Amino acid sequence: MTMINKERFVIIAVLALVTIFVGVDLFTDFREGVVTWHVVLEGTLGIVAIFGIFYVLKGSFQLKHRLQKEIHEFSEFKKEADAWRTESRKYVDGLSKAIDQQLSKWNLSVAEKEVAFLLLKGLSLKEIAEIRQTTEKTARVQSMSIYAKSGLAGRSELSAFFLEDLLLPQELN
Numbered sequence: 001m002t003m004i005n006k007e008r009f010v011i012i013a014v015l016a017l018v019t020i021f022v023g024v025d026l027f028t029d030f031r032e033g034v035v036t037w038h039v040v041l042e043g044t045l046g047i048v049a050i051f052g053i054f055y056v057l058k059g060s061f062q063l064k065h066r067l068q069k070e071i072h073e074f075s076e077f078k079k080e081a082d083a084w085r086t087e088s089r090k091y092v093d094g095l096s097k098a099i100d101q102q103l104s105k106w107n108l109s110v111a112e113k114e115v116a117f118l119l120l121k122g123l124s125l126k127e128i129a130e131i132r133q134t135t136e137k138t139a140r141v142q143s144m145s146i147y148a149k150s151g152l153a154g155r156s157e158l159s160a161f162f163l164e165d166l167l168l169p170q171e172l173n
Contacts, residue, residue: 008060015052022046099162106149115142119155120162 022042029039099120103113111132118128129139143155152158 004063005060008056011056012053015049015056018049019046019053022049095162102162106146108146108149112142112146112149115139116146116158119143119146120159 022045026039026042026046029042099117100113103116108116114132115128118131123131125139125143126136128143129136132139146152147154147158150158150161152161
């Protein structure tokens with residue numbers, strides 16, 4: 001039970017108690033012949049408490065319905081993403097091998113190849129250093145070595161070298 005559900009339960013319980021107490025008080029007031037405006041005021045309070053209970057319950061049911069819908073949509077999205085990954089795996093593997101071959105042509109070391117792949121994935125030098133358990137300075141030096149050996153000016157040119165032909169514009173019909 002999440003905190004929100006607990007809060008809703010407490011609110012409903014308090015409103016239910018108010019409704020019960022108002023109902024008992026109205027019953028005794030009728031028997032004692034209390035003035036009409038007092039009975040109307042307490043009756044209105046009881047009705048407001050009942051509406052409050054239904055309002056909170058309605059919100060709970062709507063929230064539950066939305067959550068179930070979101071869970072369903074997420075599972076559909078996850079299935080679609082998994083299917084795309086499965087379907088595109090051979091292409092991704094082929095691209096990965098082709099990139100590795102080009103990095104070898106540039107005579108990059110194993111460490112520089114690893115840094116190059118992480119750069120292509122879009123990781124920052126700080127993130128690369130954390131993953132590789134090195135310093136950020138080491139990652140920076142290795143990335144500069146990659147650019148020097150490849151003859152490219154930086155990360156953008158490195159990415160474009162491998163990816164620019166992947167996103168060819170669709171021919172107009």
